[in-house]
Amino acid sequence: MEIYNPSTRKSITLPNESSADYIYLGYDPIDGDYKVLCLVKAQDLRVLTVGKDTFWRKIQDFPPHFRCSPYSPDLSLIGVLYYGVYHHLPDGILLHPDHLILAIMSFDVRSEIFDLINLPELLDNVMHPILTTYEGRLEFFCNIRHGDSTFILWVLEDDVKHEWSKHLYVPPPLDGHTYDDFLAFCFIDGGEFVLAPRPFRSEEPFYAVYYDIKKNAVGRVFIEEIFT
Incomplete structure (x- = not known):
């Protein structure tokens, strides 16, 4: 297992953890430390400080959660690592076929404290949840088939009280296509959604x-040429 820095073209080899399920990298701007967080097996989280630790340290206290499948979004912002998870619904609430609900886990890189952040709405038709930033704040959007051209963006206004604000955007018509023909896969911090055709056909421009x-x-x- 290695961490590669594309700017310096150098890599660091980490202690072997062959059974890791998923791995995230977070940064602490105060101490200047990079930490790697990994799930070794179900409900077994471990952390390693890059360049300082020679072995993985087991984390004892964290909210039970499961990796988003098949895609688990993650984002490091101002010393906090955020990533998408599933967790159990309260007893008696059966909204999801597997009794799980999508949420966001926050991991304070410096203190190594976890906090489970529930999403602003119970979403049962989420497609590829994506974490992003806009004007220095954590935001969340996902591809949901609404049957119209409305884009929904949730902004985390208070990460302690878990308060979100909801923003709706209706783009102008797109010549020759509808927005159902595209998949939003990115949001640029300057305020732009980036969409790609769905499905992708290599024979078409x-x-x-x-x-x-x-x-x-x-x-x-x-895009003049696509390599597949």
Whole structure:
């Protein structure tokens, strides 16, 4: 297991943990430490401080949770690592077929304290949840088939009280297509959704669509060649 820095083109070899299920990297801006968090097996979390620890340290106290499947989004922001998880619903509430609900786990990189953040709404039709930032705050969006062209963005206003604000955006019409033909896979901090065609066909010209929420304008960028 290695961590590679593309800017320096150097890598660091970590102590072997062959049974790791998922791995996340967080940064502590106060002490300047990078920490790697991994789930070794069900409900067994371990952490390692890069360049300081010679072995993985087992974490004893954390809210029970499970990795989002098949995709677990993650984001490191101002000393806190956020990643998507599932956790059990309260007793008697059966909204999800497997009795799990999507949430966001926060991990304070410096103190190594966990906090489970519930999403602002109970979403039972989430497709590829994505964590992002906008104007220095944690945000969340996902691909949900609404049958219209509305984009929904949730902003974490208070990470202690777990308070979210909901923002709706209706983009202008897209010539020759509907927004159901695209998959939003990225949100740029400057205020743009980036969308790609769904499904991708290698024989057709490929282009990305940018939707600017500030200007309420859309644009396209054609990609001349795709390597598959």
